[in-house]
Amino acid sequence: MLPLEAWASRPVTEVAVSLLGSTLRHGPVTVRITEVEAYAGESDPASHAHRGPTPRTRVMFGAPGRLYVYRSHGLHWCANIVCGPDGLASAVLLRGADVIAGEAEARTRRGGVPYERLARGPGNLASALGLTGTDSGALLSRAPLGWTAAHTPVGQVQRGPRVGVSGASEREWRFWLAGEPSVSAYRRSARAQPG
DNA sequence: CTACCGATATTCT
DNA sequence: GAATATCGGTAGA
Numbered sequence: 164m165l166p167l168e169a170w171a172s173r174p175v176t177e178v179a180v181s182l183l184g185s186t187l188r189h190g191p192v193t194v195r196i197t198e199v200e201a202y203a204g205e206s207d208p209a210s211h212a213h214r215g216p217t218p219r220t221r222v223m224f225g226a227p228g229r230l231y232v233y234r235s236h237g238l239h240w241c242a243n244i245v246c247g248p249d250g251l252a253s254a255v256l257l258r259g260a261d262v263i264a265g266e267a268e269a270r271t272r273r274g275g276v277p278y279e280r281l282a283r284g285p286g287n288l289a290s291a292l293g294l295t296g297t298d299s300g301a302l303l304s305r306a307p308l309g310w311t312a313a314h315t316p317v318g319q320v321q322r323g324p325r326v327g328v329s330g331a332s333e334r335e336w337r338f339w340l341a342g343e344p345s346v347s348a349y350r351r352s353a354r355a356q357p358g
Numbered sequence: 359c360t361a362c363c364g365a366t367a368t369t370c371t
Numbered sequence: 372g373a374a375t376a377t378c379g380g381t382a383g384a
Contacts, residue, residue: 258377
């Protein structure tokens, strides 16, 4: 567990691991995070921040504790948590979670899928929480959002290469909790080098 | 399990 | 103007 105030002074990978098991609320829906990926700012070729600040990515270059939400493939919204420190543009992509409150509200957006698929995958997670582009830049500490640190079950943390990135695949910066059904299936990027 | 492909904001040329 | 993308549902094997 790592309090929000400590995020700026820790490596983004450590913050990412500490987010596993913590909870995020948006309105009536609360989820417990089971899978994340770390993105290390401008120096990380897989990060949206790699080419410097743009109107879309500006929020990542600011202080930690805000959401960065972007549209993926023209169809889905995906949510990141900005980790800081200020200027470095580090962020953690939320890839999988369990819905622990507000399941009925989540189902109005996700339909009658099995429970473990309500928030499995970054697009589905943002959908279950009802996050869209208008939530990009919103403070985690301010309603309707809420974030609660929890003790990370360190012995259950596993790691592997990030999903869907075409570069920097040697960085095993995807972290998840072993045995959680809400962890998404691994899909290699269509452009990743075979092997 | 794998393969396909939708539909669009954002960025680059 | 064109290329790209931190993906997911569905069809088919």
